[in-house]
Amino acid sequence: MEVGVVRTMTNRLVAGVAGAVALAVVVLPGGTPAGATAGVTEASDEACLVRAATGRVQCYPSADALLEAVTGEPAEGFSTTDLAAPATVAAIESGLAGAAEAPGFRAPGAPLASVVTAIFYDGTYATGAALVMEAPGGCDDDSGVEWAWPTLTPEWRNRIRSGVGYARCDFKVWNHAWYDGAAYGFVASSGYFGALDRAANSVRMR
Numbered sequence: 168m169e170v171g172v173v174r175t176m177t178n179r180l181v182a183g184v185a186g187a188v189a190l191a192v193v194v195l196p197g198g199t200p201a202g203a204t205a206g207v208t209e210a211s212d213e214a215c216l217v218r219a220a221t222g223r224v225q226c227y228p229s230a231d232a233l234l235e236a237v238t239g240e241p242a243e244g245f246s247t248t249d250l251a252a253p254a255t256v257a258a259i260e261s262g263l264a265g266a267a268e269a270p271g272f273r274a275p276g277a278p279l280a281s282v283v284t285a286i287f288y289d290g291t292y293a294t295g296a297a298l299v300m301e302a303p304g305g306c307d308d309d310s311g312v313e314w315a316w317p318t319l320t321p322e323w324r325n326r327i328r329s330g331v332g333y334a335r336c337d338f339k340v341w342n343h344a345w346y347d348g349a350a351y352g353f354v355a356s357s358g359y360f361g362a363l364d365r366a367a368n369s370v371r372m373r
Contacts, residue, residue: 211289211296214247215323219284219302219314224322230297238262247288247297251331256283263301284314284336284372287327289365292358298323305334306373314372318344324368331356332372340367 214233215226227233230250234242237259249255264281282305289295306313313336318324332338332355339352340363351363353373360367 212247213296214250214299215297216299216301217316217320219300219316222316222320224298224320226322233299234258234262247295248293250297250299251286251293256286256333259283259299259301282334284334285330285332285338285370287323287330287370289326289328291329291364293329293331295328298327300370300372302334306336308335310373312371312373315346316370317346318369319367325365327367328360328364329358330360336372338370338372341369342366344368346371 212229213226214230215224217224230245230247231242260281260283282302284302285300287298302314337353337355339350341350342348346369349362351360
């Protein structure tokens with residue numbers, strides 16, 4: 168899907184994000200009631216893309232910049248929260264699937280990924296800077312782990328606070344590298360990581 172098309176669907180994107188955030192509230196154990204905004208802070212518009220096959224992270228100053236780099240189409244007026252909308256995820260996946268070899272983005276010999284498996288945020292409830300996790304495929308219905316990041320990059324350790332899963336992937340985060348220490352998950356999405364708030368260092372998806 169071209170970003171130019173997505174940009175004409177602003178109201179739908181906002182509705183899609185609202186649905187994703189509402190889902191995040193539902194899966195929280197115990198705590199924050201639906202519609203709560205406590206803990207939501209003004210944060211960076213940075214948007215990063217990390218590849219499962221290589222672990223490489225490419226960061227952009229804004230959601231617009233990430234969308235333009237991935238799709239090759241102009242993007243204007245998108246926030247990092249908009250990245251969580253299904254239509255925007257589809258645009259990212261379409262751009263990745265159709266992208267040519269791009270120096271500085273795709274590692275030589277690495278397979279071209281085309282599926283967004285999760286988006287993590289450094290603010291609660293899908294706000295703030297975004298970390299888009301993408302992989303060559305999604306997840307299935309068994310309990311086996313499809314994708315794993317034994318350690319997040321230094322810029323994203325002890326930083327993420329919320330997340331939304333895609334491509335049938337649930338995620339689990341751990342306090343330490345190599346899936347050690349306290350953990351939170353597996354969940355399809357979450358607006359707040361509780362005791363793991365700003366304390367996650369490794370991730371698995373299934």
